[in-house]
Amino acid sequence: MSQTTTSGTDWENWQRQWDAQQEAYLPDREQRFAAMLDAVEASLNSPAAPRVLDLAGGTGSISRRVLQRFPQASTVMLDVDAALLTIARGTFADDVRVQVVSGDLGDRNWLAAVDSTVPFDAVLTATALHWLPEDRVAGVYAEARSLLRPGGLFINADYMPDPGLESLTEGLAAVERRVRDARWANGVHSWEGWWEAVRADPALAGPAAERDAFYAARRGDDHTEWLASSAWHLEAMRAGGYAETGLVWRGLLDAAVTGRTALL
Numbered sequence: 001m002s003q004t005t006t007s008g009t010d011w012e013n014w015q016r017q018w019d020a021q022q023e024a025y026l027p028d029r030e031q032r033f034a035a036m037l038d039a040v041e042a043s044l045n046s047p048a049a050p051r052v053l054d055l056a057g058g059t060g061s062i063s064r065r066v067l068q069r070f071p072q073a074s075t076v077m078l079d080v081d082a083a084l085l086t087i088a089r090g091t092f093a094d095d096v097r098v099q100v101v102s103g104d105l106g107d108r109n110w111l112a113a114v115d116s117t118v119p120f121d122a123v124l125t126a127t128a129l130h131w132l133p134e135d136r137v138a139g140v141y142a143e144a145r146s147l148l149r150p151g152g153l154f155i156n157a158d159y160m161p162d163p164g165l166e167s168l169t170e171g172l173a174a175v176e177r178r179v180r181d182a183r184w185a186n187g188v189h190s191w192e193g194w195w196e197a198v199r200a201d202p203a204l205a206g207p208a209a210e211r212d213a214f215y216a217a218r219r220g221d222d223h224t225e226w227l228a229s230s231a232w233h234l235e236a237m238r239a240g241g242y243a244e245t246g247l248v249w250r251g252l253l254d255a256a257v258t259g260r261t262a263l264l
């Protein structure tokens with residue numbers, strides 16, 4: 001992975017800051033990633049070299065962890081955000097195992113951005129599909145199935161509080177907020193602070209302006225379009241044609257729902 005470019009940008013530092021910023025909101029982020037990769041490994045015939053689609057991948061956090069765990073893996077990372085794509089492209093510039101592509105999951109033609117000639121072992125996405133409306137979340141599940149090999153996995157880790165714990169959910173959220181506030185007090189960026197830092201970096205100011213224009217034209221920078229329970233997601237996966245569905249991880253407020261395509 002590339003550390004810097006001729007512009008002198010320290011991509012690794014941007015990756016660290018992104019991780020710290022996300023972990024302030026998601027204290028169990030690494031556990032969910034590890035569980036997702038455990039499930040990928042469990043699904044493989046040969047564990048060495050999975051081909052993974054990192055969907056709405058941001059700076060490529062999932063791709064980085066896939067490659068750490070499976071050095072012979074390859075990933076395609078898709079996102080819509082010009083600034084995050086710039087960080088991902090800088091990070092993986094010298095890494096032939098990763099292809100970074102621009103695509104909008106809000107548009108069902110996003111599939112055209114992904115090379116589908118070789119089937120994927122897994123489609124992994126985290127903290128992202130709640131940015132889409134209901135019909136597109138269901139659509140992405142069904143559309144991505146066409147990219148997967150028989151026995152391949154779609155795993156979506158996102159905010160899905162357990163409706164059976166209705167009275168406890170606010171308390172769980174308060175626990176997570178306390179962790180977040182402590183990290184902010186230690187100098188970790190909030191979401192807004194992170195974006196201010198991005199806009200202030202000459203290497204990222206242009207892509208950040210492109211991103212800001214994209215969201216201004218859409219509906220503003222409000223990222224919560226559709227929230228649903230894990231049961232809703234599992235039903236949408238079944239409707240999308242996955243043969244097996246279930247949870248591979250459950251945190252306090254988030255869960256990782258999984259669909260597996262039929263085995264041959």
Ligand SMILES: C[S@@+](CC[C@H](N)C(=O)[O-])C[C@H]1O[C@@H](n2cnc3c(N)ncnc32)[C@H](O)[C@@H]1O
Nearest residue numbers: 056057058061079080081104105106126128131
């Ligand atoms: C909170 S970030 C999570 C990124 C990464 N998965 C991670 O865990 O670090 C949410 C990501 O979803 C992406 N995203 C939101 N809407 C999208 C869309 N319509 N198409 C593609 N990506 C989208 C955002 O650009 C952002 O990178």
